Amino acid sequence: MRTITLLGSTGSVGKNVLDIIRRYPERFRAGILSSNENVSELVRQAKEFRPKAVVIGKKELYRDLEKELPPGIKPMAGAEALEEAASEVSDMVFLANSGTAALKPLLASVKKGRTIALASKEPIVSAGKMIMSAAAESGSRIIPVDSEHSAVMQCLTGRDISEVRTVYITGSGGSLRNVPIERFDSITVEEVLAHPKWDMGRKITVDSATLMNKGLEVIEARWLFDVPPEKIKVVIHPEAIVHSLVEFIDGTVSAAMFRPDMKFPILRALGHPEIISSDLARVDPPSLGRMTFEEPDNAKFPALGLAYEVLSQGGSVPAVLNGANEEAVGLFLKRKISFTSITRLVMRAVEAHKKIDDPGFEEIQACQKWAREEVLRSCLHG
Amino acid sequence: MRTITLLGSTGSVGKNVLDIIRRYPERFRAGILSSNENVSELVRQAKEFRPKAVVIGKKELYRDLEKELPPGIKPMAGAEALEEAASEVSDMVFLANSGTAALKPLLASVKKGRTIALASKEPIVSAGKMIMSAAAESGSRIIPVDSEHSAVMQCLTGRDISEVRTVYITGSGGSLRNVPIERFDSITVEEVLAHPKWDMGRKITVDSATLMNKGLEVIEARWLFDVPPEKIKVVIHPEAIVHSLVEFIDGTVSAAMFRPDMKFPILRALGHPEIISSDLARVDPPSLGRMTFEEPDNAKFPALGLAYEVLSQGGSVPAVLNGANEEAVGLFLKRKISFTSITRLVMRAVEAHKKIDDPGFEEIQACQKWAREEVLRSCLHG
Numbered sequence: 001m002r003t004i005t006l007l008g009s010t011g012s013v014g015k016n017v018l019d020i021i022r023r024y025p026e027r028f029r030a031g032i033l034s035s036n037e038n039v040s041e042l043v044r045q046a047k048e049f050r051p052k053a054v055v056i057g058k059k060e061l062y063r064d065l066e067k068e069l070p071p072g073i074k075p076m077a078g079a080e081a082l083e084e085a086a087s088e089v090s091d092m093v094f095l096a097n098s099g100t101a102a103l104k105p106l107l108a109s110v111k112k113g114r115t116i117a118l119a120s121k122e123p124i125v126s127a128g129k130m131i132m133s134a135a136a137e138s139g140s141r142i143i144p145v146d147s148e149h150s151a152v153m154q155c156l157t158g159r160d161i162s163e164v165r166t167v168y169i170t171g172s173g174g175s176l177r178n179v180p181i182e183r184f185d186s187i188t189v190e191e192v193l194a195h196p197k198w199d200m201g202r203k204i205t206v207d208s209a210t211l212m213n214k215g216l217e218v219i220e221a222r223w224l225f226d227v228p229p230e231k232i233k234v235v236i237h238p239e240a241i242v243h244s245l246v247e248f249i250d251g252t253v254s255a256a257m258f259r260p261d262m263k264f265p266i267l268r269a270l271g272h273p274e275i276i277s278s279d280l281a282r283v284d285p286p287s288l289g290r291m292t293f294e295e296p297d298n299a300k301f302p303a304l305g306l307a308y309e310v311l312s313q314g315g316s317v318p319a320v321l322n323g324a325n326e327e328a329v330g331l332f333l334k335r336k337i338s339f340t341s342i343t344r345l346v347m348r349a350v351e352a353h354k355k356i357d358d359p360g361f362e363e364i365q366a367c368q369k370w371a372r373e374e375v376l377r378s379c380l381h382g
Numbered sequence: 383m384r385t386i387t388l389l390g391s392t393g394s395v396g397k398n399v400l401d402i403i404r405r406y407p408e409r410f411r412a413g414i415l416s417s418n419e420n421v422s423e424l425v426r427q428a429k430e431f432r433p434k435a436v437v438i439g440k441k442e443l444y445r446d447l448e449k450e451l452p453p454g455i456k457p458m459a460g461a462e463a464l465e466e467a468a469s470e471v472s473d474m475v476f477l478a479n480s481g482t483a484a485l486k487p488l489l490a491s492v493k494k495g496r497t498i499a500l501a502s503k504e505p506i507v508s509a510g511k512m513i514m515s516a517a518a519e520s521g522s523r524i525i526p527v528d529s530e531h532s533a534v535m536q537c538l539t540g541r542d543i544s545e546v547r548t549v550y551i552t553g554s555g556g557s558l559r560n561v562p563i564e565r566f567d568s569i570t571v572e573e574v575l576a577h578p579k580w581d582m583g584r585k586i587t588v589d590s591a592t593l594m595n596k597g598l599e600v601i602e603a604r605w606l607f608d609v610p611p612e613k614i615k616v617v618i619h620p621e622a623i624v625h626s627l628v629e630f631i632d633g634t635v636s637a638a639m640f641r642p643d644m645k646f647p648i649l650r651a652l653g654h655p656e657i658i659s660s661d662l663a664r665v666d667p668p669s670l671g672r673m674t675f676e677e678p679d680n681a682k683f684p685a686l687g688l689a690y691e692v693l694s695q696g697g698s699v700p701a702v703l704n705g706a707n708e709e710a711v712g713l714f715l716k717r718k719i720s721f722t723s724i725t726r727l728v729m730r731a732v733e734a735h736k737k738i739d740d741p742g743f744e745e746i747q748a749c750q751k752w753a754r755e756e757v758l759r760s761c762l763h764g
Contacts, residue, residue: 154636158540163657168667235668245639245667249659250649253667254536257627257635267632275545277631285550285627285635286617286677293670 003031004270005090007055007082007105008097009045010035012201013119013145016262017094018045020270023278028270032085036101037061043068055081057101083108092117092270096145098201099326100368103127107361113138117269119145121220122326126319127364128223143269144224148217150265151243151256152225159248167227168245169217170237171296172197172260174209176339177238181300187339189332197240197260206329210343211296215307216325219318222311229311234304236294241283257283303343306350316356316367323368324349327375337379349374385413386652387472389437389464389487390479391427392417394583395501395527398644399476400427402652405660410652414467418483419443425450437463439483465490474499474652478527480583481708482750485509489743495520499651501527503602504708508701509746510605525651526606530599532647533625533638534607541630549609550627551599552619553678554579554642556591558721559620563682569721571714579622579642588711592725593678597689598707601700604693611693616686618676623665639665685725688732698738698749705750706731709757719761731756 004021008014009030021028030049035042036057046054046069053074056065062077069075076085086093086105093109094117095102103123109116110131118124124131124142135142144150148169156164175195176187192209193202200208207213214234221232235245245255258264259281267276298305310321324346331337337345349371356363386403390396391412403410412431417424418439428436428451435456438447444459451457458467468475468487475491476499477484485505491498492513500506506513506524517524526532530551538546557577558569574591575584582590589595596616603614617627622642629635640646641663649658680687692703706728713719719727731753738745 154634159657165664170667233668242637247664247667248657250646250653250657251640251660251662251664252536252646252650252657253639253665255624255637255639257637258633264632264634268634271632275541275630275632275634278633280633282547282629282633283635285552285629285675286615288675291673291675293667293673295668 001026002028002091002270004028004092004094005032005085005088006030006094006096007032007034007086007102008036008095008119009033010038010041011096011098013262013266014096017096017266017270018049020263020266021049024276027276031090032088034082034085034097036097039064039068046070046073053085055085057082079104086114087112091115094145094269095119099203100126100322107131107134110134110140110142111138113140115141115143117143117145117266117272121146121216122322124220124223125216126322126368127361128219128318129314130359130361130364132223132226142224143272144220145262145265145269146217146220147243147258147260147262147265149221149224149244150268151258152221152246154256154268155244155246155254156225161225161227163248164227164231164246165249165251166247167221167225167232168235168247169214169221169232170235170240170242170244170293171208171211171214172240173236173238173296174211174213175205176209177236184300184340185338189335192332192339196238200262202333203326203329206332206342207325209339210303211301212303212307212325212343212346214296215304216322218304218307219311229308234296236296237292239291241288241291259283303346306343306347310350313355316359316363317350317353319359319364319367320350320353320371321346323371324375327372331375331379341379345375345378348378383408384410384473384652386410386474386476387414387467387470388412388476388478389414389416389468390418390477390484390501391415392420392423393478393480395644395648396478399478399648399652400431402645402648403431406658409658413472414470416464416467416479418479421446421450428452428455435467437467439464461486468496469494473497476527476651477501481585482508482704489513489516492516492522492524493520495522497523497525499525499527499648499654503528503598504704506602506605507598508704508750509743510601510700511696512741512743512746514605514608524606525654526602527644527647527651528599528602529625529640529642529644529647531603531606531626532650533640534603534628536638536650537626537628537636538607543607543609545630546609546613546628547631547633548629549603549607549614550617550629551596551603551614552617552622552624552626552675553590553593553596554622555618555620555678556593556595557587558591559618566682566722567720571717574714574721578620582644584715585708585711588714588724589707591721592685593683594685594689594707594725594728596678597686598704600686600689601693611690616678618678619674621673623670623673641665685728688725688729692732695737698741698745699732699735701741701746701749702732702735702753703728705753706757709754713757713761723761727757727760730760
């Protein structure tokens with residue numbers, strides 16, 4: 001029986017994690033649950049899963065939470081409580097919180113040497129070097145839940161990274177793959193959110209349309225698998241069945257495939273290193289029909305090239321990329337900027353930034369904050 | 383440095399093995415070489431690779447061999463000499479002899495507990511149960527060189543067979559995939575030998591056209607990986623890049639890919655369990671374009687269904703399938719029978735056979751001999 005500390009349990013990934021926990025009551029139980037601000041869903045989950053504690057991110061919601069919780073479940077609130085929860089002894093800390101919100105709990109958990117399932121890519125993008133060296137020191141193990149990185153892990157099972165020539169991260173190409181570039185300036189939020197293959201959160205769906213998502217994944221892969229950027233490539237695969245391929249030094253390739261459903265990487269992470277039997281929808285190779293693979297269109301989607309550039313600069317620059325992108329995507333979702341402005345504003349922030357070579361945690365936080373403000377400034381002033 | 387006993391060094395696979403040995407002089411050397419009857423090529427190879435001994439299969443060629451060999455290399459001849467060579471201490475016994483010819487040396491080598499690279503599928507098809515239990519007893523390890531089984535091994539790296547739901551063996555569909563069934567009776571040997579993807583020996587190219595090759599591979603996989611027949615499926619993949627896929631019990635799939643060149647599985651086997659860097663032509667996923675997968679056409683290619691049927695009967699029946707098929711393919715290559723007669727004659731032999739439940743080596747040999755004669759009889763008498 002594994003006790004799981006699940007942070008971000010009311011989000012898209014978190015709900016999928018609880019669904020898996022629900023299906024395997026003999027294997028998993030929820031130890032702690034958390035949500036940033038969704039008190040009612042958190043209380044509902046607490047009643048069903050009976051964790052020992054629940055955490056609400058926004059401190060001002062503590063009273064509401066306390067009032068509704070059944071007896072025997074401890075209410076907690078605030079950023080420190082989240083860090084405390086992430087540090088607690090458990091069999092696995094599952095970080096399903098979205099975006100940069102996972103950074104502080106991740107770091108707390110890494111320092112305690114926990115086994116961590118990590119769903120969001122932003123913390124590794126912003127602070128990969130720092131986090132991975134802290135993990136090496138504490139013996140913490142980070143298991144990726146992002147489907148592409150879960151797929152890379154699958155391909156690397158029983159092999160060493162020194163045997164790898166190239167890691168190929170696939171992408172469906174996002175919702176705008178077949179939309180001509182001329183239309184990009186008038187693309188609506190609705191068009192962008194209509195992702196053909198994945199049912200995901202809003203921010204990641206926009207990232208998927210700009211291909212920034214692939215860029216962030218390249219940066220993430222660089223740190224998670226300790227593989228140099230020149231060995232990481234992106235390949236567009238609209239059917240979204242193959243999630244990554246790894247070419248070995250002998251010229252053979254392993255590919256990891258599963259239906260585009262987050263439950264696969266979640267189940268892999270929860271059971272790691274074991275494979276757990278599931279009745280999730282299968283791939284069935286003979287009925288695959290056609291699968292296609294092609295180069296990404298760098299002219300239409302400059303975010304990918306930007307991410308490589310940022311990765312080669314290193315230091316605090318990836319944190320700026322990440323902060324600027326979170327802000328710009330937010331502005332697009334609020335219909336304040338056009339689709340093409342997202343990458344343009346991020347690029348401008350990256351260019352305006354003065355790089356710090358080996359940033360600590362506070363500096364990374366500061367750089368992200370600066371980047372967000374820089375995007376806002378550019379947006380307001382032209 | 384690994385010393386390789388290479389039996390069948392003058393055939394298609396054997397020459398590829400020597401080419402790999404030639405490319406990696408710091409890793410591999412040939413200890414013993416053998417050929418069934420090609421004295422001149424064997425002597426040429428002996429001069430280049432300087433093995434300690436060479437074996438010619440046909441005893442009557444001993445004098446010719448002895449006369450031509452440079453001093454310091456021991457000439458040997460005959461079936462017993464082949465078995466002796468296979469039993470000798472070496473780092474790896476590479477059995478590249480074609481077809482059933484590999485059975486006796488394989489058994490000798492297995493009994494001595496050697497590490498064996500096995501290129502031909504016929505011995506495992508005929509005597510899989512016996513060979514695998516002898517291997518379990520002696521601690522002998524059999525590494526498949528057949529590309530499909532090498533690919534399965536690649537997918538299973540670091541995993542256990544208990545985690546596998548289905549093994550999918552791919553096939554390009556052979557040279558007749560797009561030929562309508564109405565034309566099958568008038569198909570020529572030349573058309574059959576024009577395989578679109580693989581440059582192989584003649585017998586295997588015909589097996590590939592009837593899909594018997596896939597049938598034999600299903601039987602081979604059953605024994606090599608100890609996986610029940612109902613968990614092995616065949617999928618047609620004309621591009622011949624993916625050589626096998628393994629579905630795990632969680633619904634994820636791993637696929638192994640490489641260019642259709644025997645050197646990949648040969649290099650994998652020679653280096654096993656290490657992966658050795660090579661400059662062989664790469665897959666390059668972004669330029670793959672389209673890959674297709676479909677069900678095999680069982681009406682056009684009845685050999686595949688026959689192989690499953692034979693596998694479920696077990697005992698001596700697979701040996702009969704194999705013997706009958708070798709004979710029937712030979713008759714087709716000599717233009718004595720039509721293409722469709724191959725499977726028909728094999729089927730008839732299988733039906734006429736009286737199954738022996740747990741055949742020993744002599745019985746397996748006898749059944750294969752009987753099957754060959756039965757095919758000849760059917761062919762002559764109607």
